[in-house]
Amino acid sequence: MKAAIIGTTGYGGAELMRILHSHPIFTIHSVHTTREELPVSNEYPHLYNIINQTLEPINPNKIAEECDIVFLATPTGVSGKLVLDFLDKNIQIVDLSGDLRLRNTEDYQKWYKKEPVSKEVVQSFVYGLSEWNKDQIASSNKVSNPGCYPTATLLGLAPLVQENLISPSSIIVDAKSGISGAGRSPSRSTMLAEMNENFKIYKVNEHQHIPEIEQQLSDWNPEMQPITFSTHLLPTNRGIMATIYVSLKESLSTKNIHNLYMDKYSNHPFVRIRPLGTYPSIKEVNGSNYCDIGLHVDERTGRLTIISVIDNLMKGAAGQAVQNANIMNGFDEVTGLQFLPLYP
Known part of the structure; x- marks a missing residue:
């Protein structure tokens, strides 16, 4: 083609x-x-x-x-x-x-x-969150690819929101992106002298990806409320880490949550649920179309921490775009995307 x-x-x-x-x-x-x-x-x-x-x-x-x-x-x-x-x-x-x-x-x-x-x-246009809108993508010829922050955040939250396991107003997302997420046009905030050995927050409570995330969360569960969403720039070329905090509606262990995620993502080859007690880093997905997710319940507070990492240029942009093109045309979604992550 x-x-x-x-x-x-x-x-x-x-x-x-x-x-x-x-x-x-x-x-x-x-x-x-x-x-x-x-x-x-x-x-x-x-x-x-x-x-x-x-x-x-x-x-x-x-x-x-x-x-x-x-x-x-x-x-x-x-x-x-x-x-x-x-x-x-x-x-x-x-x-x-x-x-x-x-x-x-x-x-x-x-x-x-x-x-x-x-x-x-x-x-x-169909919203192209590949793992969750596959049927709609397969029957369409027009796809709107999700943003990078929404991809990491929504993949991290989907199983809980769909099963109505969290307090609707409790979502806090602390997200960080490599410099390439700001695009290629030069600006002061992406200069080496500004970002080398630095870490900075930006667009506090004003990032344009907030309504995109809330739109999909509401599609999954109409009870969902506005989220708190913070974005930061990392002094790295690539990668996104979304650290997400939610309050559970009932007492659940990390193992309970882990089993849920393993079940929900069992047929989704690009989402890797990390073993209990291990947590992903951005370097472990760079250059690939993978989203790696780690989970931990704090039984003292009843809050769950979700760590979701992607390469912002791959699963957060071009990789997911090709994954969607594969799905649209009836190809195996992994076709042409089976890159091993770059390491180190």
Whole structure:
């Protein structure tokens, strides 16, 4: 199947090229940008003599005629406009931005500070949390890929929320991301002198991924209440760790919770529930599409701590996008994604 990638000058687009270059079914037919038309290797020298395409202008008619699927790895505010040019064409769409995730377009305007696309367009896209929306993804040709923080958080919370085991107002998420989560555009907060040997909080109670998380939690359990969600930048290139605290409705042991998670994720190859007494770190999933989850109940307080880690560019972006493309087309979801994590 022929794939087009739009937005290849960002980190998400670069990861899509890395994955699709080795995919046994999808091939990279074309790569597109709104910037200067240059060889891809001019933007990413590590691809020299590997991916030899030249960055092309965006021509939706030509892309739809020549390709089976298009991945939009463009910034928020750009994808929503671009996608309108593909809706009436015979081509599958996977969007990696935040433009098509929130069904309430007023929430999008409030949290993203941009003009939303219409509700009809948003509702035509399936929310692509691969492990939990597989049937909807398989029957659609338009998928909105989840954000990186929501992926780690929602995979960590799903079994408890679905089984109504936690106090609806008790969720506190303490999340940390590597610098690549801030994108490739330079800013003071991502400068070496600012972040090396540093650790900083940002967007306190204002991160745009909050309504996305709350939307899915409410879909699973209408009793859920607003969450407390904090985000921090780590002095690392990749990785997300979401440390989640919840109050249990009844007395349950760590083993009880562990058994629940092992059962819920038994048929999901990219979610690894760590053995009792062990907890994941971001280095153990980097470069892979895995989400690793560790669990511990504090029986003194009745609170459960969930540690969920992913690579923000893989399971949090390009990896999950390809996983969704596999599901859409009836392929085994692990196809082309069986990378071992990079270590050390």
